[in-house]
Amino acid sequence: MAASAETLTPDKHMVLEDEWTIVLPRRNNQRRKFPKLKSAKQQQEQTHWVPADLETTPEREQKLMKKMQIVIEKLEKSQFFSVFIDQIRSLEASEYFHNRMGTKHKLEMVIYGIGSIESFESPRLQLSLATLMKRKFDWIGEIEVFDPxxxxTEKKVLEELGCCVLAVNEQGRRQAVGPTLFFMPHCEAELYDNMLKANWRYENLKQIILFGNSFEKYVQHRSVFRNTALDDSRKHILSVQPFTKEFEICTVLDDYFRAFHGSSWHFFIVDENTNLQVTCENL
Ligand SMILES: C[S@@+](CC[C@H](N)C(=O)[O-])C[C@H]1O[C@@H](n2cnc3c(N)ncnc32)[C@H](O)[C@@H]1O
Structure with a gap:
């Protein structure tokens, strides 16, 4: 099942789609309960974390592991995955991936907001995608995961899949001291904003690759629904968007739409001359 790892070399397969279904980042209609991000004051605190649900059995873990293996296998054989991989390998995108890495050989992957892989299919698909990327590309290093x-049970299965589950709630504030891929599928805007704020200097931003809700869509959404309070919670997203190169993830109306719609790869095109002001006024 495991694909052989490959190095990051541009090839000629350009499979970027020009069209895609525009869906604003939103919660879907499943009955889910996600913890809201805490208040600004609480968000300063990076607290030690232990799972709230400490009940587990070997049977429960095996059942979840089996579920994950089935999803990984299904995703690997899908057209969605082959288009996804072709996009990363495409001449244009692979250059962006390559540039973020500089002279380093590995990219750390930090996964925030994966959700419950035991309860929902979308988190399982999202984790499977990250796992398959690691198997496919030898330039992806350690995978660290956090969701409160x-x-x-989920922690143990994540570890069995080769991920390290963080023991601290960083509130999304990991500093990219080296090339870092933030894999943040369908997270709340505030979590992206926290991540950007923690890395608000060109030296950090230029090392970051972000997989998450489309920043372009946040800007489009803003032009329709003006709301100062909302702007304030997204000010780093709105301010960095003009310096952002986005590659949309191509989803078609099939099993993968729910898990990946409205998602993009983001690269920040900044250098020492970039005026990184945090303001929404001119947007
Ligand atoms: C909208 S849900 C998305 C879940 C999943 N990725 C999906 O698409 O179904 C956002 C997730 O962010 C998580 N989250 C909230 N605060 C977080 C934090 N400080 N660090 C990491 N994840 C967090 C929530 O628990 C929730 O699972």
């Missing part, structure tokens, strides 16, 4: 709702 992860249960002990």
């Amino acid at each position: 709702i992860i249960s002990l």
Whole structure:
């Protein structure tokens, strides 16, 4: 099942889609309960974390592991995955991936907001995508994962899949001291904003690759629904968007739409001359 790892070399397969279904980042209609991000003051605190659900059994873990293996296998054989991989390998995108890495050989992957892989299919698909990327590309290094709702069963399965589950709630504030891929599928805007704020200097931003909700869509959404309070919670997203190169993830109306719609790769095109002001006024 495991694909052989490959190095990051541009090839000629350009499979970027020009058209895609525009869906604003939103919660879907499943009955889910996600913890809201905490208040600005609480968000300063990076607290030690242990799973709230500490009940587990070997049977429960095996059942979840089996579920994950089935999803990984299904995703690997899908057209969605082959288009996804071709996009990364495409001449244009692979250059952006390559440039972020500089002279380093590995990119750390930090996964925030994966959700409950035991309860929902979208988090399983999203984790499978990250896992398959690591198997496919030898330039992806360690994978660290955090979501406050992860249960002990999920933690054990994540570890079995080769991920390290963080023991601290960083509130999305990891500093990219080296090339870092933030894999943040369908997270709340505030979590992207926290990540950007923690890295608000060109030296950090230029090392970051972000997989998450389309920043372009946040800007489009803003032009329709003006709301100062909302702008304030997204000010780093709105301010960095003009310096952002985005590659949309191509989803078609099939099993993968729910998990990946409205998602993009983001690269920040900044250098020492970039005026990194945090303001929404001119947007
Ligand atoms: C909208 S849900 C998305 C879940 C999943 N990725 C999906 O698409 O179904 C956002 C997730 O962010 C998580 N989250 C909230 N605060 C977080 C934090 N400080 N660090 C990491 N994840 C966090 C929530 O628990 C929730 O699972």
